[in-house]
Amino acid sequence: xxxxxxxxxxxxxxxxxxxxxxxxxxxxxxxxxxxxxxxxxxxxxxxxxxxxxxxxxxxxxxxxxxxxxxxxxxxxxxxxxxxxxxxxxxxxxxxxxxxxxxxxxxxxxxxxxxxxxxxxxxxxxxxxxxxxxxxxxxxxxxxxxxxxxxxxxxxxxxxxxxxxxxxxxxxxxxxxxxxxxxxxxxxxxxxxxxxxxxxxxxxxxxxxxxxxxxxxxxxxxxxxxxxxxxxxxxxxxxxxxxxxxxxxxxxxxxxxxxxxxxxxxxxxxxxxxxxxxxxxxxxxxxxxxxxxxxxxxxxxxxxxxxxxxxxxxxxxxxxxxxxxxxxx
Numbered sequence: 001x002x003x004x005x006x007x008x009x010x011x012x013x014x015x016x017x018x019x020x021x022x023x024x025x026x027x028x029x030x031x032x033x034x035x036x037x038x039x040x041x042x043x044x045x046x047x048x049x050x051x052x053x054x055x056x057x058x059x060x061x062x063x064x065x066x067x068x069x070x071x072x073x074x075x076x077x078x079x080x081x082x083x084x085x086x087x088x089x090x091x092x093x094x095x096x097x098x099x100x101x102x103x104x105x106x107x108x109x110x111x112x113x114x115x116x117x118x119x120x121x122x123x124x125x126x127x128x129x130x131x132x133x134x135x136x137x138x139x140x141x142x143x144x145x146x147x148x149x150x151x152x153x154x155x156x157x158x159x160x161x162x163x164x165x166x167x168x169x170x171x172x173x174x175x176x177x178x179x180x181x182x183x184x185x186x187x188x189x190x191x192x193x194x195x196x197x198x199x200x201x202x203x204x205x206x207x208x209x210x211x212x213x214x215x216x217x218x219x220x221x222x223x224x225x226x227x228x229x230x231x232x233x234x235x236x237x238x239x240x241x242x243x244x245x246x247x248x249x250x251x252x253x254x255x256x257x258x259x260x261x262x263x264x265x266x267x268x269x270x271x272x273x274x275x276x277x278x279x280x281x282x283x284x285x286x287x288x289x290x291x292x293x294x295x296x297x298x299x300x301x302x303x304x305x306x307x308x309x310x311x312x313x314x315x316x317x318x319x320x321x322x323x324x325x326x327x328x
Contacts, residue, residue: 004128004141006223008148011121013227016156018087018113018182019050022094024163025175026106042106049110057118058125065126076120077197083116084190088246091183095176095254116186121149152227176254180247185230188243192236204238211235 026042064071090109128142163175194200211233215222225231232239 001140001144003218004144005148006218006220007124008121008145009152010148010217010223010227011117011124012149012152013155013224014182014186014230015050015114015117016152017159017228018091018179018186019046019110020156020160021163021175021178021182022046022091022106022109022113024160024171025094025179027164045105045107046110049105049107049112050114052107053111053114053118057115057122060119061122061126065123065130071119071123074197076123077193078199079119080116081190081193081197081199083112084186084193087112087116088183088187088190091179091186092250095179095183095250116190173255177251180250180254182228184243184247184250185228187246188235188239189230189232191242192232192239195236195238200238204236204241206237208235208237208240 023043023046026046063069087109090112094106094109125142125145128145132139132142159178163171163178166174191200195203195205211231215225215231215233217223217226217233222233235243
């Protein structure tokens with residue numbers, strides 16, 4: 001019974017954490033605030049992609065459980081490895097690019113994060129369903145698997161709410177660090193799956209360290225470590241190398257004060273749009289009086305100067321002062 005529960009927990013925990021933190025990353029920075037415009041659309045696409053992957057994984061698991069074809073362990077490992085590498089690429093783009101929701105579709109990130117572990121978990125779930133339907137079987141394993149998935153979903157939702165409560169400056173640092181650490185494990189696990197499935201074969205396949213019972217997957221601590229960080233009791237040299245080579249630069253770039261987003265501050269672009277609106281509203285039309293005042297808003301003074309537009313354009317320049325000491 002405990003093994004079924006921990007299997008469901010491991011299968012859902014990593015996906016729940018990644019989706020929850022990504023939703024906070026692309027969503028609002030404070031609890032209760034609504035994600036504006038494009039960021040809100042990215043969050044909706046993220047959840048939609050995750051839901052589509054869950055439904056697709058259940059369908060694939062049903063086909064290979066009750067159909068005439070079987071999914072071999074090697075093919076399942078290769079599929080998981082490919083999906084792991086693709087999911088790590090999407091999450092990495094989101095971490096390194098503040099506007100990552102535009103560069104990489106958020107729906108694809110949600111889909112890949114859930115799909116990488118989905119087929120394995122779905123096969124285990126349908127096996128539990130088959131055991132529950134058997135006259136000699138029991139519904140206990142199925143209930144424990146569902147309980148594990150429910151606990152994983154609650155933990156992911158709790159992390160999402162906790163990250164959203166952080167101030168905007170700390171949210172970027174904390175969420176970026178969490179995403180970098182979890183994604184490093186995803187990529188390392190993908191490399192291990194590709195080794196076990198055959199494509200990478202014996203490349204650096206020696207055991208790097210023997211953690212033994214410290215992270216046994218049949219116990220709660222080991223299940224949590226494997227579900228969150230993909231820590232296995234017998235990591236290979238390639239697995240550890242991929243993990244370290246990804247994690248160190250990813251953490252540096254995610255926590256750096258200057259990222260790889262737009263170099264122009266948002267306030268500058270807002271000022272440009274304000275200038276454009278002021279210029280369009282203050283420009284003289286074909287029937288306008290070039291010298292007289294305007295009664296609509298007093299925008300044009302007696303000398304023909306667009307005082308409102310000049311005030312908007314000169315505001316940022318006055319804030320910084322002039323280089324020659326003239327306070328005007």
